[in-house]
Amino acid sequence: MRVELTGVTVQNIVEDITLHASNEVVGIVGPNGSGKSTTLRCVYRALKPDAGTVLLDGENVHKRQNIAGVLAALTQESQVEFDFTVAEVVEMGRLPHDRNPAHDSRVVSDALATVDVSHLANRSFLSLSGGERQRVLIARAVAQQPRVLVLDEPTNHLDIRHQLDVLSLARGLGVTIITVLHDLNLAASYCDRLYVLDEGRIVAHGTPAEVLVPELIAKVFHVTAHVVAHPTTGVPQLLFDQEVTP
Numbered sequence: 001m002r003v004e005l006t007g008v009t010v011q012n013i014v015e016d017i018t019l020h021a022s023n024e025v026v027g028i029v030g031p032n033g034s035g036k037s038t039t040l041r042c043v044y045r046a047l048k049p050d051a052g053t054v055l056l057d058g059e060n061v062h063k064r065q066n067i068a069g070v071l072a073a074l075t076q077e078s079q080v081e082f083d084f085t086v087a088e089v090v091e092m093g094r095l096p097h098d099r100n101p102a103h104d105s106r107v108v109s110d111a112l113a114t115v116d117v118s119h120l121a122n123r124s125f126l127s128l129s130g131g132e133r134q135r136v137l138i139a140r141a142v143a144q145q146p147r148v149l150v151l152d153e154p155t156n157h158l159d160i161r162h163q164l165d166v167l168s169l170a171r172g173l174g175v176t177i178i179t180v181l182h183d184l185n186l187a188a189s190y191c192d193r194l195y196v197l198d199e200g201r202i203v204a205h206g207t208p209a210e211v212l213v214p215e216l217i218a219k220v221f222h223v224t225a226h227v228v229a230h231p232t233t234g235v236p237q238l239l240f241d242q243e244v245t246p
């Protein structure tokens with residue numbers, strides 16, 4: 001499914017954001033407060049832009065019925081407030097779809113297994129650690145069987161193994177993914193293309209190799225980076241000097 005933002009502007013927070021993603025993994029990177037979450041909120045309809053459009057396969061997202069049938073979002077607002085079990089939380093992913101108890105229960109147990117949280121199925125969600133909660137919310141998004149997955153910092157709280165697991169699992173779904181990532185090396189490893197936001201505007205976009213160059217990193221993040229090729233994958237990876245630049 002194709003997601004297309006054109007000229008999206010929200011107050012004075014983001015301005016003239018134009019980006020697209022189509023059956024690929026697209027990363028949004030940028031410093032704190034640069035407008036990454038605000039941009040994502042426009043995609044999953046938590047915010048209506050003041051100007052510009054967000055289209056899903058050519059249809060305005062704000063006019064579309066049952067968006068949850070095609071789009072799942074794992075965001076900073078995705079927390080569960082009440083005391084559901086893990087299995088119940090993941091079952092919520094089936095709500096946008098027509099009910100079919102046998103099928104739904106298979107999808108839920110597959111999602112729990114895929115994200116390696118089957119052993120937590122009967123635990124109270126609220127009793128889980130931060131990383132366990134994050135993985136359960138990812139299982140819920142997987143159970144939703146979306147065609148577009150919007151992820152805001154999906155590796156938050158996760159140890160390194162689970163960071164890698166979650167991003168390769170997301171990639172393996174083969175759907176359109178738009179994800180905010182702070183870790184530029186993970187972004188380089190898992191994203192097909194990146195958009196760099198700075199002060200509410202897109203300042204660069206392209207493949208990780210095109211975008212993650214020392215000049216841009218210095219300008220946007222105010223740190224000195226050295227680019228090296230990963231010894232086994234060849235993917236560009238960044239090493240940072242300790243001093244920050246003004």
Ligand SMILES: Nc1ncnc2c1ncn2[C@@H]1O[C@H](COP(=O)(O)OP(=O)(O)OP(=O)(O)O)[C@@H](O)[C@H]1O
Pocket residue numbers: 013030031032033034035036037038039
């Ligand atoms: N509802 C709001 N009212 C006023 N300011 C807001 C609102 N939402 C976001 N902002 C401001 O807009 C800017 C961009 O916020 P946003 O959450 O999109 O940034 P971000 O790039 O996701 O940041 P981070 O990396 O810190 O998560 C921030 O300065 C934030 O304080």
